[in-house]
Amino acid sequence: MTDRIPLIDSDQIRRLLSPREAVQAIVDALQEGLDPAADPARTAVSTAHGQLLLMPAEGRDHAGVKVVTVAPDNPARGQPRIQGLYLLFDAATLRPIALLDGMALTTLRTPAVSVAATLPFLLRSHDPLRIAVFGMGPQGRAHVDTVTNALAGHRGIAHVTYLARRPLRPDDPLNDIDQGQGDTPPVALATSGSVEAARAVAQADLIVCATTAREPLFDSATIQNHAVVIAVGSHEPDAREVDGALTTRAYVIVEDVATAMREAGDVIQALDEGHLNAADLIPMRQIVADSAVSLAAGRPVLFKSTGMSWEDLVVATAVYQRFNG
Structure with a gap:
């Protein structure tokens, strides 16, 4: 060579x-x-x-x-x-x-997969999107950028709330984030567990979880019936970002059923707890490639991604x- x-x-x-x-x-x-x-x-x-x-x-x-x-x-x-x-x-x-x-x-492809899997649900409304993001790293921000770019001309962004699991360091770049100047949507920062964080989750149309959390980040009982939840933070069976109750209430979309049952703690633990049946898992290929598949409105949508080689x-x-x- x-x-x-x-x-x-x-x-x-x-x-x-x-x-x-x-x-x-x-x-x-x-x-x-x-x-x-x-x-x-x-x-x-x-x-x-x-x-x-x-x-x-x-x-x-x-x-x-x-x-x-x-x-x-x-x-x-x-x-x-x-x-x-x-x-x-x-x-x-x-x-x-x-x-x-x-x-x-990875920063480009992960949110691209998330948006590809959930785009039909994000486009159900033309109302400006309210986004809550757990995770202050590159993936949380990249999901906001990808949603904004992919929905341009179809649905605007009303505001974005970043939810930190601990107070920000003084040198964190998010302290200086553009607070809604010009064409940039308003951005807020809140700490998980605060009143502001609970309000952001309850009002959100889209909730992005991109963290290293081992336990659920929020109480799914508080989210709206039309909310889309994207969880991308882990590929480990003993880690989860959402509670089992959400998998009972929501449509659960995964990249691949066998992979999710092997690697996705949000899915594996919900199955073990009796919140979810394997037969209820929906491969994203059905959503993206099968025009005959249509999920009725009135239930949240959860997309759980572990990241795959393809x-x-x-x-x-x-x-x-x-x-x-």
Whole structure:
């Protein structure tokens, strides 16, 4: 191998593919027949200071693998908790053709999957969307950006409330966030458990959970019947962001049923507690690709994502095609 492999960095990824285009790439892949159930399982290897995660996938024209590290103590060192790279191959020759910034790719693809799975429900109303976000990191903010970009021209954003599980550090960039200047929707900050946080959850049309929580973040009895809840914070059986009662009340959409029953603590624990039956789980492919599937209004919608390898490959391929011109 003599050709130099290009590195597509985080800035290039953001320039090459918009959030709306990433959503469309996910939708197109599912509508063209991609079956998430065929995805290889994630491999996790424990290390002295965290985990190594390997996420391979194969498509028609490309194959790829994401290598991710999870170092729980890194935030205290001023370093990211999660880091990684994505290696893209030509499917026919298995020749490596590109290396992508893994975290920028994940930050783009995770909310793209969330929005692709829930878009029909977010578009049921034209009223400006009220959003509550648990999680002060990149994924919480990326979900707001993706929803805003994907719904542009169809539904505006009334306001966004970020809900921190602990008071913000003085140097946290969210302390200086634009508080609704110009075209930016009003933004509020609140601490979980406060009166302001409870009000934001009760009024929200969309609730995003993007945290490392091990226990439910809010009481689902307080949310509106039309609310959409997106939970993306964990792929571990013993971690959850929503309570079991929500899975009884809501339509529960997952990327893949077998994967959710293996990795999604929000699903696994609800099943164990008797709140949910496996037969009630709805694969997102049915929502995105099957026009005959229609869920009646009047119940919340929960989308639980653990992150799957096919999603990285779809978005990495779209980025590479733009890069390669």
